[in-house]
Amino acid sequence: MSTERCLADFIGAWDITRKIVPAHGPSAEFAGQGVWTPTTTGAEYAETGVLTMPGATPMTAERRYVWGQDLSVHFDDGRFFHRVPAFGGTATHFCDPDTYDVEYDFEGWPTFTVSYAVHGPRKDYVMRSTYCRAQ
Template identity: 55%
Template sequence: MRRLQDFLGDWRLAREITHGDGSAARFEGQAEWRAEDGGALYVETGELIIGTGRFAAERRYRWGADLSVWFDDGRFFHQVPPGGGAAAHWCDPDQYDAEYDFSRWPEWTARWRVRGPRKDYEMLSHYRR
């Protein structure tokens, strides 16, 4: 069972993104969980690699002590299951379904499948210390 303290610190992050039309992209960089206000600030930085080049990219979330994840603007995103498993987020009109796998801790993955009229992709993120 994972706790917030397990995530704190620096991680290498590699992400594969596959779109429904067959196009693909990658993200290479790092993720950091920093203890803050009883939870943690999650910041990932790196490069998004697509057919037209490499672009700087950054994403931020806030994590609660209970592994709840919130967008940086304060909206709830989803709940990470402490033992791994499924999570979901409805972002009208698209459905986001996740699967967390902690079975090879401290290496772990998060797979998101996004389907709807606006979005259609799968994103697999690999984290390791």
């Protein structure tokens, strides 16, 4: 079993590799960096990198979230997304009409993975991200 994680464990810069596999069509890959920056109420998470897909010009991709001390994750507009299980495990987010099932695996800490299975009438893909502490 994993050690219990707290917000302080994530603070700092992490290198990210990600593979996105749709139910139909070509896969995409992302390589970049995510940074958790402490705030008075938790942390801001900012991610930037390059997304590559077969037959397309590589493009810059970015995302931002706000994390609470309790490992709650919110979109940057304040809407709740999900809570990270402190020991690793699963969480679900329903974004009508699609469902996001997420799994956090902290067994190889300080490397960890986050996998999403997204299903619904608008989305159908699996995304697996590996985070390694940046040097």
